[in-house]
Amino acid sequence: MLTVFRDAWIVTQNAAREVVRGDVAVEGERIVQVGGKYNGTGDEEIDCSGDIIIPGLVNTHTHIAMSVMKGVVDDLSFDDFLAKVFKIDADRTDADLALGTKIGAAEMMLSGTTTFMDLYYSEDVIAKATQEAGIRGVLCWCCLDEDKTTQNGNPVKNCDRFIQRFSGERKIVPGVGLQGVYVCGEETCVQAKELSDSTGAPMNFHLSETRGEVNAHKRQTGKRPAEWLSSIGVLGPRGVAAHSAWLTMNEVRLMGEAGMSVSSCPCSNMKLATGGVAPVPEFDRYGVNVSLGTDGSTTNNSLDMIGEMKTLGLLQKASRWDPTVTPAQELLDIVTVNGAKAVGMSDRIGSIESGKYADLVVLDGKAPNLRPLVPENIIANLAYSLNQANVKTVMCQGDIVVRDRKVTTMDVPALVGESEEAWRKLCLR
Template structure:
């Protein structure tokens, strides 16, 4: 199947970040021509005259099955928000998760997102709906301590079974994630990271989202979250940490040394008033890979990556009193490369 997208403005995202006008040609699932005029015969032609043709965006942190909860938990304190979400979530069926996933996938695809990274339980249900939708999914089964979960069995073992069930699936990467240090002890964290290392899998998790999370761990362990994860040998280049808003420079340097990635979730942090702003310039200076995520529809009311880019950029300019930070091209890089 050969598809020719004709006469568009192509945002190449190449090394020179060129925008060129011309045709983009796709043979089956591989791009074979960018720019110029394609004089061959195509099985499918798309007239893109005057339109933008760009790489698909990557949403690096969400909980897609929560899409049915849009607008349900607005204007609540963080504690009340969590209580209401946990109550709703505990009553949800596999059918609810399936419908939520399909709605979320549709919203993301309509907005230009072609890949998303998810963190949730029952990822086997989410995987089937994601494959039906046709979008790429990196699905991280959420692990936490067995005495703190509603899952049946040990969450790390559940994640391993999920991986074995769906490994090799087209457009799907089954993986493992961590809820966060507030419900994951050393054994849970190390087991999850060891499995990600063994299978070379990305690992999504919540990190330093709130000041309370940081302070509680410091009281228990005498260390901040990144410092503690480093001490137990659980920092890794495969990790994608969501939020990451309450960090010290020492933690940023540790994350950079480990080769980690972060997922900025500006709208979610602002809606829940968790305070803190992720230190993007310092991430970049210290080798931390920066990406963008929407978080879930109940903390954002949207899975729109264009909106997320805009608001992330404005938040960091305002917080730094510096209009030159997070320029438009850099934000697009965060979402596509």
């Protein structure tokens, strides 16, 4: 199958960060030409005259199956929020997990995301629903101490079985998750890291989300969370630390030395009023790869990476009284090439280059909010003017999953029609 996107502005995100005009040709799963005129005829030709094509966005921290739990834990203190969420989690079924995953996938695809990194249990159920949706899932099975989980059996062993079962599945990358130091002792953390090392699986975990979490851990161990994880050998290049808002510069340095990534979640942190702002300029200085996550639909209520990108930039500027930090190109890097690096897929996704997977998002370049549109302002428009309504067509690994703002892989009206009953069953108990 040969698909040709004709006559677009192409924001390649290649090493030179080139923006070119012309065609993108896709054969099967891979990009075969970028820019210029493709001289052949595609099996499908898509007119993109005046439109913009960007790489698919990468969401590096979410809990996709919680999409059916919107609005049940809003406006609560963090402790009350956690208590209520954990209680609801204990009652979840495979059916509502699959429904939440599909609704969340539709929301992400319609806002330009083609890859997401998830942290939850029952990732086997989530994986099957993700494949049906057509999006790419980097699915990290949640590990925590056995006496603190609602899972049947040992969570690390459950994670190992999941990895073995789904390794090599199309558009599924199985990974290791850690809930956080507040429910993960040294044995659990070390075993999870050993599993990641032995399988090459990515690893996603919550880190230093709140000041209370940090202070409690320091009282217990004498060390702050990132320092403690470093001392027991858990930090490493496959690690993606979500939130990371309450860190010292020594912790940032240790994370950089370990080759880590972070997933900043600004909307979630602000909504929960956990305080702290992820030190993005310092991450850059010490070599920590910065990516972006929405967190779940209970803490953000949206899985829109476009809005999250702008929020990250504005929060960094406002909190530092410095409009020069996180400039537009850096923001676009964070949601594309940096996200690809975080999930261990820099060689396959994150930019529009020949040989890479065809993860492409066509944006409506004729929309008033993106005009005027000239080469000199395209990047700024993407960072500060773009919104999810501008997304027209989305391709993930060669499959068109959104066409003219309609999801092609699922009956979305039928799915959302089931969502209210699922919400009532879960949240009104």
